[in-house]
Amino acid sequence: MNMALSEQIVIPQGNAELRLARTWAQPRGFWGWFMNVHHTAIGVRFMVTSFIFFLLGGVLAAMMRLQLSRPENGVLGPDLYNQVFTVHGSTMIFLFAVPMMFQGFGVYLVPLICGTRNIAFPRLNAFSYYLYVVGGLLLWVGLLLKTGADAGWFSYVPLSGPEFTPGKRSDFWAQMITFTEVSALGVAICIATTILRQRAPGMTLNRMPIILWEKLVISMAVIFAMPAVMVVSSMLLMDRTINTQFFNPSVGGDVLLYQHLFWFFGHPEVYIIFLPGTAIVSTLVPVFTRRHIFGYIPIVTSVVATAFLGFGVWVHHMFATGLPQMSESFFTAASLMIVVPTAVQFYCWLATIWHGRLQLKLPMLWVFGFFFVFLIGGLSGVMLASVPVDWQVHDTFFVVAHFHYVLIGGALFPMFGGLYFWIPKITGRMMNDFLGKLHFWLFFIGFNVTFFTMHFLGLRGMPRRVYTYTPEMHWGGLNMLASGGALIMVAGVIVFLVNFFQSRATGRLAGPNPWAAGSLEWAVPSPPPHYNFLELPTVNGREAVWDALPNQPIVTGVRDDIPEVLVTNSLDSEPQHKDELPGPSIWPFLTSIAVSIAFIWSIFSSWGIAYGAIPVVITLIGWLWPRGHSPAPRLETRMEGTWTR
Amino acid sequence: MNPIPPISGLGSAVALFLAQFTGEHNSLHPAGPQASDIEWLYWVIFWIIFVAFILMITGFARAAARNRTQAAEMLPIMSDPEGDRRATWAVSSAVAITVLTLFAVLFMSVITGKKVEGRTSTNPITIQITGHQWWWEVQYPSPQADQTITTANEIHIPVGRPVVILTSSADVIHSFWAPSVNGKRDLLPGYSSAFWIQIDKPGTYPGRCAEFCGLQHAHMGFSIIAEDDNTFKQWEQQQLKPAADPADPEAAHGKQVFATHACIMCHTIRGTDAGSRMGPDLTHLGSRQMIAAETLPNTRGALAGWIIDPQRIKPGNHMAPNLLEPDDLQALITYLQTLQ
Amino acid sequence: MRGYIPLSILLASALVLAGCKREERELRPSPPASEVVNETQVSGLNPGANPLPTPPTPAMYEESAYAVSEGKRLFNQYNCSGCHANGGGGIGPPLMDNYWVYGSQPQNIFTTIVEGRPNGMPSFRNRIPQYQVWEIAAYVRSMSGLLPKDVAPSRSDQLYVRPPEQSMPKQTPVGVTGEPQK
Amino acid sequence: MDSVRQRPVLDVSDLPSVAFGRSNTTWLANVFYMMIEGTMFALLFASYFYLRTRTSSWPPIQAPPNVGYGIANGIVFLLSLIPARYAQKVAPTGNRGKIQLALAGLAVFAIVNMVLRGFELANLNCRWYENAYGSIVWSLIGLHTGHLITEFLETATLLGVSFTPKMEGTRLADVAINSDYWYFVVVSAVLVDFLIYGTTRFL
Structure with a gap:
């Protein structure tokens, strides 16, 4: 570390705790719930929601086992059975396994294990959660409305294509993919940035706990893998709604292209x-x-x-x-x-x-x-x-x-x-x-x-x-x-x-x-x-x-009157600068609603994506428009509220 | 008390249990060289991974049994160079053994794959299989159109001769799989491919569709009937003939019923006016053992049930229910059974 | 917060009860008790004051995407295209325009298929089961954009010859008895 | 009442609160975003060449797209690198006038690009519903147009912000990052152009 450690420093406590609690407080109440951007809250929501989807997927599994327990059983007919096994597979993969194992555990644990106060891009993180919920609801409301996807969790063409799956079943499935994958990609960006930029000083790459390594690697895998399924489900959706011919063998389309991309x-x-x-x-x-x-x-x-x-x-x-x-x-x-x-x-x-x-x-x-x-x-x-x-x-x-x-x-x-x-x-x-x-x-x-x-x-x-x-x-x-x-x-x-x-x-x-x-x-x-963390830690080992150490140093000099975190560099986590994280906001929720409207509308009309883009743009500008504290004073070298004497 | 019931109950339970492992629709009961090669490879890999499993589980059990502690605040071992040194040695050799074993598996797998695909012949019997939702069209192509045999769901082949299967699909992806004969091969729309089978023992070998293909994927079976050369030739000759005109009056009435009802919209009977290719060719229906893609036996009762209400047996399939007067139905079935 | 839960349950159950007719798949149509062909009415004109009671319009076929797609499959497999050529017309009249010689209502089309028409349209009585005729009739109507777009079929796995039914602009029917009977 | 404790600390109060370039977190997120979008383009390119193998001639029935507007748009894209680079250079200075000039220039270029893109679409000689070739060509150019519009909106929003007192601190870094993203749009435009106009003439 190139920053010299001061020797014995007097650290006042008590008031700092109050100030931090006020600075990082998340709003309460009905609307407060939609404004919360703290990673522990969002992480728990990911876990609880995906666990509910796990239970629902389990109910479908039990229905299948009941149907298959005897030959020629009549509990579920073929139409319902196909929807049940498709929704079971899609739920377990897209709505449970990834949101629980990657998003849930990752969002909750990564900032804590990094020793920082919130995830990078907390609003993008919250936005990802809402999109994920809408994607899950889309699939499940579809099932209740007899519009459950029924071509398998892989939805091979041509069976899932326009000719052999009439109605909107495969379209709901394809849009569910878009929702959940955008969500996973958003969280991947948050987690990877947190790991690469917000680790506690001293937590060099060589001292990163293995779980952080894995979350980083998984984020990268998400970033390179999820686009493939978004491309292929979009191709399927376009084949079904605006009559593109990607998978139509009689005009140069190809059914194996779907399988390769999928x-x-x-x-x-x-x-x-x-x-x-x-x-x-x-x-x-x-x-x-x-x-x-x-x-x-x-x-x-x-x-x-x-x-x-x-x-x-x-x-x-x-x-x-x-x-x-x-x-x-x-x-x-x-x-x-x-x-x-x-x-x-x-x-x-x-x-x-x-x-x-x-x-x-x-x-x-x-x-x-x-x-x-x-x-x-x-x-x-x-x-x-x-x-x-x-x-x-x-x-x-x-x-x-x-x-x-x-x-x-x-x-x-x-x-x-x-x-x-x-x-x-x-x-x-x-x-x-x-x-x-x-x-x-x-x-x-x-x-x-x-x-x-x-x-x-x-x-x-x-x-x-x-x-x-x-x-x-x-x-x-x-x-x-x-x-x-x-x-x-x-x-x-x-x-x-x-x-x-x-x-x-x-x-x-x-x-x-x-x-x-x-x-x-x-x-x-x-x-x-x-x-x-009341006192931001430094790290001395894996x-x-x-x-x-018996007297392991702590970090001082990060403001506690605004939600500020320490940014360190990727390799040896040396402190580089400080960054103010955005606080609670309703805009991620509103944006997710606007995006959902556009995506769902596009299932029913190809103009939906064009008209639906307008509220998306408005909410995005609302989200990104700067407001709140003026960060200018922080450009000064030294500020009040520094504990160094 | 009488001790016999529990014993016989146990006996029948054992018999029932063993019955779960019998049957010809079984990858481990090969009837031809291709399936035998794969079965050999299966057992080789099985024993390799069985040994690996036993070794790993023993390792974990022994590791778990050593140095157990329940002390709540046990301080962590901070440094253990001796243990690390021994572990490094053990892990490295285990990885080396793993890599060598995997190479062996790769080698045997590639060799077996070449063997399975390499059993060809210059003078094979060629069969074109076309997957339909939810039945199989079987053709024995010939340069002369009138020498081409078309049938459905039942594939007759001579024993001991290599047969090449050409695949295609009329609608969605299906997969042709007779486990005791060879592995599966997908029937892809827009593609055609070829693979080889051979059966060395006369008999009937069932197969099924293995790629999810919609509502009646579950009821899309076929069977391969291997018979000696003479029987096969006789069958071939019989199949080439058009349907004989019915002799008895009931069958003649049945033929008329066929021609004046929905049947004629979908099915072909060569030698009559019926020539639609939407459903299976029925010219020699009477000679088949099963109907509805191996769902029902080819009996009077099953035929009647199938014709009147096919949607009860295979909901969603493409055959329409037929409301026929009892007389008409009986006559129709009589006629269909004459189509030998 | 608690007030929202019953409200949302109410909304959700209303949605479910309304159901999704578009996705209804009647795999085992109950065989009709008797043919109702003669009850359909070709002409919109009636002698006297009271029109004959029209049989119930089989809305279930027109509202179900599955039934319409079955109609499309049957239209091709029963070789309707042999004369009507994908709806563009050939030996028979085109089906994708707004001109209906014998009426645009499902009952009219039903009657046309079952009874046949002069100048070449054969009668398919007994040859095509009644429910399939309704499916074909629904499909025929979709070709000129008379069905909702979310029910009409999308493109087929064939050569592109015309826009798929879901993209057809709605053609307001005209013709001898083209006006809907209300 | 504050309790008092003594221990060694790492004092970071001297560190700046805004960073330009690679240490900025948004810069990193932008890189990830470009990786995602780059993978999408790469997969569409792969699909394009895969579909090529399924027909005997390319384009299968249509004439190749008219190349004129494509070349013109490509040149405009390359020229637009100038205001983008300029924006990146002046952003750290915080000079509002120069930033406004750079962003306005970039926005004007984006508008010209979008107009030319409209002419490109009219001159592709294929429709997306005719065959798989048409579908992939329209998807490629459609995905890129989506990026172009997004990038225009982002530039316009930043331009709007630059007329308020909020254009300082991290917003200045955002201006620089916006230029990075514009480079990505230009590079992908060149690649898409090469596929649509180039490969159809010799592939």
Whole structure:
């Protein structure tokens, strides 16, 4: 650090706390709710909303399991079943997994772990949340109005195209994609900028906690992957509404173009969902083995490599389309190669546990669930990477089993671990240990019963996305077993909800650091105040709290009468300048409403996007028009309110 | 008490359980060289990943059993050079073994892929499969138009001879998959591709559509019937003939019913006025084992139910319900069954 | 805050109850009890004071995008294009203009298909089930922009020959009995 | 009552509260935004070449777009780099007159670009609904026109702000960042022009 540390400094306290609380206060009341721009509030909203979508998607899953439990079952007809499985998949991927694992955890945790007072671009962050909600509502209101998307979460053309999906079902799906992806992109910009510019002094790249590395890498993956799905869903929408011919083979269009673009997004998407899970695991393992993680650099390298390789394997979703053998071999090799970085992470976690002192507390139990479940999913992925085996198991229940092992194993188990770990930080109260263990075992057993069975169904020839099957196929028994397992999983989730509401009301108070963990979010009270840190920290090691010097310096000189944060540089986080963050505002909400009107209008009329752009422009100008404090005095070198004497 | 019921109950439960793993629609019951190659590869990879799974789980279990502690405020280990050194060694060798194993998998996979795709022949039987929502059109193309066989959902092939399947689609993407014969191949509109199958054992091998194709994706089956050369030749000769004129009066009435009702709008019966290509060719319907894309057996009752109310059996399919007088219906079915 | 919850529930349920007829998919149309062909009226003129009761207009076909797209599929597969050539007309009259020889109402079109017309339009009685005739009639009307744009079909996976039905400008029907009977 | 405690501190009160160039957070966000939009353009370019492989001639049935307005617009785009660069140079000085001049110049160029773009659209010799070639050409030029309009509105808004006393501090940095974004619009315009007017003549 090029700034000299002053020696012993007198720091007045008390009044600073009041001033910070006033400066960073968020408005209350009905309209205040829509004006709040603090990252803890928005992060919790992302988590709660996406968890509600998870529960709704789970209801659809239960409906499917009910329908498939017996041959020739009549609970759902084909029309409803197709809507149910499409909305289930779309909800879990677009409305739950990414918003929860990337946006929810990221928005809540990243500024805290960076040691700053709010996320960069808090209004863009809030705007992203509202757009996400509208996208989710669009899909679900559609389902209730019989306009549920029904061409699969991937919506392949020509089935989802203008000729074979009449009405507005696919249009709703395509616009839901636009909403959720704009939201993810907005949050990616906020998170990446926060990590690169607002880390506490001393938190050099080499000392960044792994979770920050992963959030940064995921933000980059979002920035390069999400445009693909926006391009392809826009092409689909234009084919359906303004009669473009992208996917019409008789006039030069191409159905495989859709698949290439979709999977160019779709495979990185898997890692966008899975890497936050490994981020949570890499955070929890050191805490509960009471040692620094083994293999920091290999793990970080693996994460970066995974994100890179993730862009090179999309064709393995298309092996059955009949590609040239050369490209089959190439994509087999790439798909097998991506096993290596994940294996490296597994070995490093194993080594950390081996040489640490394990405390098998509740969050760690879920991490062990992750090890078991994800291992099975990853290993069956080796089978899918092999082209000939993929020809057999592609689009069967084997693949359904595989990706539920990967996604539930790679995202849901770490998510529950992370929730048990961080909910004490969010609510200030501990979760009940017994109920948590009951939840784990119900979920773990139910999950394996449901999805391990599906491997056999797939090998026995049951294709995916069938609404029923004839008794002659002999798939009834295994399906009944799988449906029974689903019931146990449902019971587990209910236990979690009971635990959450009960502990939020009457749980033991957590205190700032109940797990004696090492990262900076545990250096603030639970729940954190809106200014996060009373004294901005400096960092001396990868686990900031563990590695802190007995008399670790703090940062002074950041104004507390305006919402100001310290901006540091990307590599070695040296303080560079100070930046005033925007405060609460209603404009992000109004802009999101204007954007929603334009997008939804465009489904029904191609002029909607043109007319709808007018209120968008007005609200954007309202949003960006400067107001509030005059920042001019801050150009002066020294200001009143500096604590240096 | 009588001990037998629980035992027999258990027995039947076991039998029921085992029944879940039988059946010909099974990737692990290969009937031809392509499926056998893939099955071999499947088991090789299975045992590799099984060993990997056991090793990893043992590792995690042992790691979890060492150095357990419940002390609440246990101070973290700040530095552990000896442990790190040993871990570095262990992790590096594990990564090396992983990479080598993956290379082995890649090698075997590529070799097997070449083997599966390489079983060709210069004098094959060629079959054109066209996917429709929700049935399969099967053609045996021939340079002479009148030597071309057109049928639906049932593919007859001779045992032991390589067959090339040409694929195309009439509407959306379907996928042709008979697991005991070969892997699946997508039928893409705007594309045509070719792949090879061969069956070495006479029998009937079921297949299904494997790519989601709309409302009745679930009921889009077909079957491949492998028979010896003579039987296949006989079948071929029979299929080339136009439909025989019905001899008995009921069947003749049925033919008239066919011609004066909705049937004629969609179906072809060669040798009659019916020539629409919208639905399956019915010229030799009576010789098929199943109807409605392998959904129902080809019996009088099933045919009657299908003709009168197909939307109950396959909701959303493209066959319209037919309100026929009972006499007309009986005559029509009699006629259809004469179409051998 | 609490006041908004019942309000929004009320609004949401009103939306759901109103339903979305556009997306209704009647996969198993109940077979009609009897043919009602003779009850449809070709001419708008009536002797005497009281017009004959018109049969209920099958709005469910005209309001359902699925039914109209089925009509489009059947229009092609029953080879209506053989004479009407994608609506542009050939042997038969064009269907995408505003001129209706035998009336523009669904019942008129129904009768035309079922009964046939002089000068070449064959009768499809018994050949096309009644519900399919209604679907085709709805589709025929969409070709001249008489259906709402969110129900009319969009482009097909074919060569581009004319704007899709959803982009057709609305043609106010004229013709011998083209005026709607109200 | 303030309690009093002694500990070492890192005093940052000397640091400025506005940064120009790379250390500005909005600059970084703008880079991310250009990465997103650049990926979109790249994917459309890839789709363009992919669709090319699906027909025998390119354009399939139409004549290639008339090149005149495209060249004219390309030259105007390149000339517009001058006011953009000028805006970037004068922004840190805070000289309001010069900033207004630069922004007004940029806005005028953007208006000329948009007018010429209208003529370009009329001379593409294809419609988006005719075939896949028409669809991709219109999508490329449409996406770029969207960027052009957005950039014009942003410039106009900044011009409006520059007539109020709020044009200071971070707003000055925004003027410089706006020019960065204009460079992106110009570069993508050149690439889109090359695809639409160039490749149709030899591909």
